[in-house]
Amino acid sequence: MAQEQIQEDLKGKTKAKQRYLKEKKKRRKLRKSDGASVANKPKQSHQATPEAAESGLEEQELSSAAEEEKVNDLRNDSSERPQKRRRRDASEILDGEHKPEPAPSENAPLDDTPATLPSLPSFPLPSLPEAPSSASLALQGASSAVLSATHIYREDQLPISLDNPEDSSLLDLRTRTRLHELGITELFAVQTALVPFLLSPGPARSLYCPYAPPQDICVSAPTGSGKTLAYVLPIIEVLSTRVVTRLRALVVLPTRDLVVQVREIFEAVGKGRGLKVAAVTGSQSFAHEQSLLVADKSASLLGGSSKVDILICTPGRLIDHLNTTPNFSLQHLRYLVIDEADRLLAQSFQEWLPRVLSAIKHPLKHDTEHIPRLNDIGHADALSPTNTHILPHHPQLPFPTEKKDVSCQKLLFSATLTQDPGKLASLALRNPRYFVIHGERASSSQEDHVMDVVTEKFSMPASLSEHMIVSETSKKPLMFLYLVHARKITNALVFTKSAESTSRLLKLLDLFEELSIQKGTKSAQNRIIARAYSSDLGPGERKNILEQFKSQAIQILICSDLVSRGVDIKHVSHVVSYDTPVDMRKYVHRVGRTARAGREGDAWTLVEEQEARYFKAMLRKADHLTNVKRMRVSDDDVSTLTPLYDNALDQLREHSARR
């Protein structure tokens, strides 16, 4: 019985379900045919149909339809919403603060047209200030002395006349005659600017000028342009007027070779003028140097004692004498010359510069016990005029006691003068005056010249030709042999980076020459003579080798950078940088050993492939890349040298292995 009842119920339920499914089908059809209208159908409240209420399935169906409608509503409204949002944003900006949106009144008509906004005031867009030019940046730190430098050009030369007693160079007739004897008939540009300036009538020509102390001088002029004579001539001219011998000119140079060279020039030009010149470098015993410098070592003299008028020295030896030699005093100095100034300023050996500057200004230890009385001194001029204030009052003092300064004038010279304010400040220059010597007058404007000085772009001799050969490291010695044999380079200075590199290159060249003679490719008379020149050699040996090179008994001198600065050997026609110079200053000084005093000269740099980028960048930075021509050497160019070279290389390896 119960079984039957259950089956009846199931039938009833199945019928209801069938009815529901029919209805559902109908609705679906209707929805499909009425698709668009359904989409736009106004929103209405959903009421569950009685059938739907019968099943959970229907509820689900209805909620998804409602969802669909919501989406449609959102789509329809989407065109309006951003406008509303924009309006609110604009009012926010105008009022400067967020205002809550007013609630729309119930009767207010729906306004779909966008409200006209008041026009916004326009403000300039923020932008970065214009970047200053590199020129103005560079000039910012430049001193007024550099900006108002005197620029001179290579062609500004001044003839030295013997007929006219009043020559415009202001040189004494005796000096002019001497210059003619030495074959110098006109002043080079740097001399044309400096000699008349340093010899102008007035305090500039006096031995002491404590009340009108002279301006200090900084000179930047290319290598071989005659800077040495530019200071030698005025010093000889002014010091020749002296009565008593005092140390009045001190020339400081970085190397012994340069000291010897400058001393020879002073002696040659000053011949017959009665001035005593000495050089101290440490190549002689200290006691011997002391006996050259001071006459009296026994008593303590306020004014010091000197046997020389002009002293040329290296900084190290100078400090030794300042510290140790009794009565060696700089208080009478009229000229302090710092040649190759940038190199010397980079050298802090025993703090040489502050020590020298202090010895010029304060020559005496302020130790009253040791100050003798005026009567004991004997000579009124024993003490320099600047220091008379330390004497006890005496009515007959020859100098008034007004404010005065030391008469010493500092003269700085270099082909690569530094613009480093820190280094220049250490010199305590007095109202400095700059002189800069350039190449051709027409090549650049005055502003360009100032920029070149400030950015340390150095002038080069106009008569110099520059080349570079880029090669594999292993082929560099072969390239050197190519220059020597195929390019016939002779009277050459060859620069290497180290004493080791120097001796290996020399050995290779010697072996190659020997093999050439053995194989009969050259005669013994045509053998190229080369020597090494480095600081490893003693002073006597160095002097000897330099003299042989000057007399052309040696054709190739392989050397370190010891002789890259200042050394003046007239017949050097070629310079080879076997190892690339590490900076532009070094490059300028190396290549400057040739093409001196207007003569022609060739410079070659051998650049290893991996260094080429750096080397070119260095030249480009100095605006000099276009001046250095690249030369390509093919295998064919060196084919005749290669077998002997390989042979020489094998022998060199064996030689090195034996050592």
Ligand SMILES: Nc1ncnc2c1ncn2[C@@H]1O[C@H](COP(=O)(O)OP(=O)(O)OP(=O)(O)O)[C@@H](O)[C@H]1O
């Ligand atoms: N007025 C002149 N007439 C002829 N020759 C001169 C004159 N002045 C200098 N010389 C010669 O020019 C050469 C170079 O001079 P100097 O050595 O003074 O050059 P520099 O400018 O000091 O070079 P560097 O910067 O390389 O030291 C020397 O041989 C010198 O004798």
